[in-house]
Amino acid sequence: MRMLINVPETVVADALRGMAAAHPELTVDVERRVVVRRDAPVAGKVALVSGGGSGHEPLHGGFVGPGMLAAACPGRCSRRRCPIRWCGPRRVDSGAGVLFVVKNYTGDVLNFEMAAELAEDEGIQVAKVLVDDDVAVTDSLYTAGRRGTGGTLFVEKIAGAAAEEGAPLERVESVARRVNERSRSFGVALSACTTPAKGSPTFDLPEGELELGIGIHGEPGRERRAMMTSREIADFAVDAVLEDLRPSGPVVALVNGMGATPLLELYGFNAEVQRVLAERGVPVARTLVGNYVTSLDMAGCSVTLCEVDEELLRLWDAPVQTPALRWGR
Amino acid sequence: MRMLINVPETVVADALRGMAAAHPELTVDVERRVVVRRDAPVAGKVALVSGGGSGHEPLHGGFVGPGMLAAACPGRCSRRRCPIRWCGPRRVDSGAGVLFVVKNYTGDVLNFEMAAELAEDEGIQVAKVLVDDDVAVTDSLYTAGRRGTGGTLFVEKIAGAAAEEGAPLERVESVARRVNERSRSFGVALSACTTPAKGSPTFDLPEGELELGIGIHGEPGRERRAMMTSREIADFAVDAVLEDLRPSGPVVALVNGMGATPLLELYGFNAEVQRVLAERGVPVARTLVGNYVTSLDMAGCSVTLCEVDEELLRLWDAPVQTPALRWGR
Numbered sequence: 001m002r003m004l005i006n007v008p009e010t011v012v013a014d015a016l017r018g019m020a021a022a023h024p025e026l027t028v029d030v031e032r033r034v035v036v037r038r039d040a041p042v043a044g045k046v047a048l049v050s051g052g053g054s055g056h057e058p059l060h061g062g063f064v065g066p067g068m069l070a071a072a073c074p075g076r077c078s079r080r081r082c083p084i085r086w087c088g089p090r091r092v093d094s095g096a097g098v099l100f101v102v103k104n105y106t107g108d109v110l111n112f113e114m115a116a117e118l119a120e121d122e123g124i125q126v127a128k129v130l131v132d133d134d135v136a137v138t139d140s141l142y143t144a145g146r147r148g149t150g151g152t153l154f155v156e157k158i159a160g161a162a163a164e165e166g167a168p169l170e171r172v173e174s175v176a177r178r179v180n181e182r183s184r185s186f187g188v189a190l191s192a193c194t195t196p197a198k199g200s201p202t203f204d205l206p207e208g209e210l211e212l213g214i215g216i217h218g219e220p221g222r223e224r225r226a227m228m229t230s231r232e233i234a235d236f237a238v239d240a241v242l243e244d245l246r247p248s249g250p251v252v253a254l255v256n257g258m259g260a261t262p263l264l265e266l267y268g269f270n271a272e273v274q275r276v277l278a279e280r281g282v283p284v285a286r287t288l289v290g291n292y293v294t295s296l297d298m299a300g301c302s303v304t305l306c307e308v309d310e311e312l313l314r315l316w317d318a319p320v321q322t323p324a325l326r327w328g329r
Numbered sequence: 330m331r332m333l334i335n336v337p338e339t340v341v342a343d344a345l346r347g348m349a350a351a352h353p354e355l356t357v358d359v360e361r362r363v364v365v366r367r368d369a370p371v372a373g374k375v376a377l378v379s380g381g382g383s384g385h386e387p388l389h390g391g392f393v394g395p396g397m398l399a400a401a402c403p404g405r406c407s408r409r410r411c412p413i414r415w416c417g418p419r420r421v422d423s424g425a426g427v428l429f430v431v432k433n434y435t436g437d438v439l440n441f442e443m444a445a446e447l448a449e450d451e452g453i454q455v456a457k458v459l460v461d462d463d464v465a466v467t468d469s470l471y472t473a474g475r476r477g478t479g480g481t482l483f484v485e486k487i488a489g490a491a492a493e494e495g496a497p498l499e500r501v502e503s504v505a506r507r508v509n510e511r512s513r514s515f516g517v518a519l520s521a522c523t524t525p526a527k528g529s530p531t532f533d534l535p536e537g538e539l540e541l542g543i544g545i546h547g548e549p550g551r552e553r554r555a556m557m558t559s560r561e562i563a564d565f566a567v568d569a570v571l572e573d574l575r576p577s578g579p580v581v582a583l584v585n586g587m588g589a590t591p592l593l594e595l596y597g598f599n600a601e602v603q604r605v606l607a608e609r610g611v612p613v614a615r616t617l618v619g620n621y622v623t624s625l626d627m628a629g630c631s632v633t634l635c636e637v638d639e640e641l642l643r644l645w646d647a648p649v650q651t652p653a654l655r656w657g658r
Binding site for chain 2: 002003004005006007010011012014015016017018019021022054055057058062190191207210227229230231233255259260261262263264265266267268269270271272273274284287288289291294296297299300301326327
């Protein structure tokens, strides 16, 4: 266990304190575990709210800010501390409604359903979009159906831009659904991650092997193989995505690190991803390379493609000002 | 060896190809190993050039763009492929001169000296600033004097902003020197890193121990100890910096990950760094948390403080548009 922590019990609270200090442009409520855009609620605008277990940073807290999320709720939530109780009515809803972006993990789904009921009881309009972009497996350890992984970034960015433009709730929701329907991911683990609570690797992956189709919680993937080259991994991952997505137009590509894979290697992997896409005749409109949807100290990578039309690409390019994604104006 | 690569020999070239694909706003010359701001040379403006061994990404290639570097030269350079031969005269010098930002490692110093001679032979004005911010040790494995680490980011950002404003070479150079004189770093390794060429950890750090005062190449630090908490590491690292810096005004803090330490832990560590600084009466004007000056897949962190006056803080806040640092307009 090589962790830069005090004790496992305070890891999330400590991180929120550190985030508050580094980002005065956000409101961080450490006790209630919520990161909120400082100017929320923003009059007339739909508020996107996401959350789920910690350990996938910068997802979701690093995506809070103008043009993306209004609030993120890291860590588990119990009935008493349900995210919407804190960040919905009182913090982010301007009257235009709230869109929950929910990764398809059973616990997340239940928590956000409960949160939606509570918010609706308070008279708040709530819509939900379930992100299930991972083509690797169906019905895995924590999920019925497909898992939600890298596609979450596309949903939050693109629907967040629609909300920022002032689109009404139904419209923001339909954009979010459209992005999810057009996004597919495939991930590969070169090592397991170690959670603070457990203190040892969450699964056993022998040196010299990799796991194809891994989720972001170390759930089993499709198969385990002897170590492959960057070129072979790109062929496998991109083909797995394209088998399901079959884009007829350009895509935005996310070449994502799982946390411990160096940026030098991720860029090299991106070269291979671009090669496969070119060979398959898929035009790439934009590419984002980096550690965005992670699994603590897991080595590995994932590829997410989102097929974009003119509108979705315009919303992708729209200004965003968050700790982890930042461009435009 | 859990690397996402093809073969060690092509790692840097592969990464540059991947970088080119992801960043059309940069000109990446894969063969000559140089990353250049696309609009270079920019009329009337001093061009900052940096470089050195790869494996510290996003340093330096990720810092190329308006408001920071004009060019970065990753990888080693031989006489035949000296960085300035390619990126100086022909690529970045507008006639206003070039400032080399050189981390104090013997090889880097020699290469940039040779490059400066060649450029001057071609009639280009060259100034150099040597970055030597690391307080941990003097005269280490690859260095005479102090090593250059996290302070490089401050020098490149702040002097880059001065250049962007149109300051003349002597002024940009003096700003760079001032930033270096006011910047101090201390790093800690929780694990060794593995270089593609070697394929095994660069040094031996037993589980349950950490190395205090590590450099960014796995050079020996001050001492090895049994694992410490985030709180204890922050006390040690910040006090080591403050013993040398003794700031009378506010600082900008860089809480940097060495590559494989999760952002969740880095933010938690930042909370402890801020606590120590508050206890020592040092006001913090700005804080940057993330993996910026790395050592491949090394777990660990470093703290860099830069004492700022009004001008340096204004230049820090000035707009920057690079792959890794991006804010303002």
